[in-house]
Amino acid sequence: MTIKAIGLSTIRSGRTILHPTDLVIEPGKRVGLVGPSGSGKSTLGHALVDRLRTQGQSVAHVPQSPDEALDPLRSMAFHWREATRAAKMASDPAKQQALFAALGIEGGNLRTRPWSWSRGMQQRFVIAMALIGTPALLVMDEPTSALDPVIAADTMDLLDSYLKNRQTALLLITHDLGLAAHRVARLMVMEDGRIVEDAPIEQILSTPKTSVAKALSAHRNWNELPC
Amino acid sequence: MAIEDVSFSLAPNQTLAVVGESGAGKSTIINAILGLVPCSSGQVTWNNAPVPHCRPALVMQEPRSAFNPRLSLRRSVMEPLVARRITVDPTRLEKLCDGLEISTDLLERRPAQISIGQAQRVGILRALIAAPPLVLFDEPLSALDAITQKHTARMIAELQRAEGFAALIVTHDLGYAATYSDQIAVLRAGRIEELTCARTFVEAPQTKYGRRLRDAAFALGALERAA
Numbered sequence: 244m245t246i247k248a249i250g251l252s253t254i255r256s257g258r259t260i261l262h263p264t265d266l267v268i269e270p271g272k273r274v275g276l277v278g279p280s281g282s283g284k285s286t287l288g289h290a291l292v293d294r295l296r297t298q299g300q301s302v303a304h305v306p307q308s309p310d311e312a313l314d315p316l317r318s319m320a321f322h323w324r325e326a327t328r329a330a331k332m333a334s335d336p337a338k339q340q341a342l343f344a345a346l347g348i349e350g351g352n353l354r355t356r357p358w359s360w361s362r363g364m365q366q367r368f369v370i371a372m373a374l375i376g377t378p379a380l381l382v383m384d385e386p387t388s389a390l391d392p393v394i395a396a397d398t399m400d401l402l403d404s405y406l407k408n409r410q411t412a413l414l415l416i417t418h419d420l421g422l423a424a425h426r427v428a429r430l431m432v433m434e435d436g437r438i439v440e441d442a443p444i445e446q447i448l449s450t451p452k453t454s455v456a457k458a459l460s461a462h463r464n465w466n467e468l469p470c
Numbered sequence: 471m472a473i474e475d476v477s478f479s480l481a482p483n484q485t486l487a488v489v490g491e492s493g494a495g496k497s498t499i500i501n502a503i504l505g506l507v508p509c510s511s512g513q514v515t516w517n518n519a520p521v522p523h524c525r526p527a528l529v530m531q532e533p534r535s536a537f538n539p540r541l542s543l544r545r546s547v548m549e550p551l552v553a554r555r556i557t558v559d560p561t562r563l564e565k566l567c568d569g570l571e572i573s574t575d576l577l578e579r580r581p582a583q584i585s586i587g588q589a590q591r592v593g594i595l596r597a598l599i600a601a602p603p604l605v606l607f608d609e610p611l612s613a614l615d616a617i618t619q620k621h622t623a624r625m626i627a628e629l630q631r632a633e634g635f636a637a638l639i640v641t642h643d644l645g646y647a648a649t650y651s652d653q654i655a656v657l658r659a660g661r662i663e664e665l666t667c668a669r670t671f672v673e674a675p676q677t678k679y680g681r682r683l684r685d686a687a688f689a690l691g692a693l694e695r696a697a
Contacts, residue, residue: 280586280615363492387690391491392642396686418615421691462620465645466694 244300244379245269246412251290253283253436260286262436268380273406273413275423275444277459278433284416287433288382291414295380303330303373307384307416309365312372313357319368320353330376342371345401347394362389370398374405381406384416399426420463424448432456471495473502473660477512478653482603483630485637487647487668489683490657496640499657500606503638504528516604525554526604527597531612533589537581544577547596556600566595569629587618591625598629607639611646619643623650644683645692648672656680 246268253261261283268274278284285307295302306312313322327334343349346367357365366389373381383402387395403426406413417423423430423444430447432440434455440447451457473495480486488496501507503514505522516524527550530536537546551558567574570591581589590610597605610626611619627650630637641647647654647668654671656664656679664671664680672693675681687693 279617361492392644392686392690392692393491393682396689399689418617419691420616421694424691458617462617464691464694465620465649 246291246295246300246380248291248294251287251294253286253290260436261290264290264438266291268412268414270379271406271410271412272429273415273427275420275427275430276414276416276433277418277420277423277430278455279459280418282433282455283436284418284433285384286436287438288384288414288416291380292382300380301330301376301378302380302382303376303378305369305373305381305383305386307388309357309362309369309389312369313365315357318354318356319351319360322357322368322372323353326372326375330378332376338375339371342374346371346398363391363394366390367394367398370402374401377409377411379410380412380414382414382416385418386415387422402426420448420459424463432459471498471660473498473657476657476660476662478655478662478665480604480636480638482636483634484653485630485639485651486653486655487639487641487651488655488657489641489644489647492642494657495660496657497608498660500528500608500638500640503604503606521604524603525600526606527600527602529590529593529597529605529607529610531609533586533593533613534581536593537589539581542578542580543584543592546581547577547592547599550596550600554600558599558601562601563599566598566629569632570595570625586613587615587622590614590618590622594622594626594629598633598635601633602635604636604638607637607641609641610639611641611643619646626650643692644672644687648687648693656683 248266250263251261251266252263264287276284276287292302292304348364348367351360351364370386387398390398415423415427427444430442430444431438432453432455439453440456447456448460451460471493476499478486488499490496498507502509503521504526514521537543572591572595576584576588611622614622623646639651651668654666654668655662658679663677664675666676672684675684688695
């Protein structure tokens with residue numbers, strides 16, 4: 244199903260964080276949303292998820308911080324059951340085992356509460372919850388920010404194999420164009436609460452139009468910098 | 471986290487990056503150097519005297535929470551001088567502010583009133599104000615966005631060239647470590663697995679874990695393979 248959200252906007256304490264934005268994502272397409280800190284990326288992600296949920300569309304959201312996803316007073320097992328129900332899936336211990344093993348969190352005790360898990364493990368648990376079912380859209384907000392590089396790379400590989408052969412579209416939100424560069428087909432660039440550029444990734448990497456896209460592209464890795 | 475049999479040497483104007491997974495003991499190295507955790511064996515010296523005698527400085531990971539929220543940034547920056555009853559040439563503050571692109575009116579604000587990127591630059595200013603011969607950086611860029619990271623890394627390098635301090639940088643970002651340090655120490659489970667020149671490390675890591683780290687940096691787009 245095509246993801247469509249018209250006129251998303253967010254105003255907080257009288258300040259416009261997100262100017263009216265229309266968003267269309269084709270089924271199964273991978274889209275990156277990049278921009279500097281404070282440009283409104285996460286706000287757009289939240290607004291989109293809220294809109295799609297009220298429209299009754301299936302959407303899985305991995306927020307930037309696991310604190311947003313996990314209730315400190317509930318056990319991890321409770322969260323898992325809740326996510327399974329939300330994805331309209333039957334409980335499947337073998338699949339759960341496989342997901343946990345792929346993310347390297349098979350050692351986590353599900354009977355404990357979030358705070359007895361490390362930050363990185365919480366983040367991976369939230370990613371696992373998002374991958375239980377097959378939603379129309381998966382929104383991942385800085386999914387690797389709390390992870391060590393080796394684990395982060397493994398996690399992105401898992402995401403790749405999950406998306407293969409599925410009709411799930413991906414919105415990958417990150418400040419790091421290097422992370423998005425090889426993983427998305429289309430890129431949206433945000434600045435001051437607006438999408439200022441929206442084009443195929445190759446085009447933005449080779450000929451960025453706006454100054455913010457130029458800066459993101461030039462700083463997408465450390466290679467070009469003097470030693 | 472315990473560390474064992476960790477040895478390295480660092481000269482003025484030189485940078486050592488310590489990389490490795492969470493829980494490997496990266497921050498413990500910093501704490502041991504500062505004397506915040508006692509060493510059960512071995513010693514940490516600077517010019518044959520215990521390191522605390524040389525008054526090393528520390529730049530912390532979370533720039534905003536590293537400042538007293540009730541004080542103006544200027545007072546926080548001056549605190550190391552007041553505490554040690556030393557005075558510095560007022561032009562020194564000016565010179566450092568110039569190098570870090572900090573305007574003087576920024577220093578009149580409190581931590582909550584500035585961006586994280588600005589706060590980290592003020593954190594660096596506070597560390598350098600008393601001209602320490604050794605500066606320890608604990609994940610100095612991890613709270614910053616991709617563009618600000620590169621900008622800040624360059625400022626640190628330029629200040630190091632001007633001031634000549636030795637730098638020890640704990641980071642999980644191999645791209646940063648490879649670009650801006652002379653040596654890289656790969657720490658795993660409290661031991662140094664590999665200690666090599668940064669260039670050599672990127673081209674040919676000596677250990678299996680070193681290779682995984684390097685490949686993760688490629689996979690995550692922190693470094694791009696040479697064509």
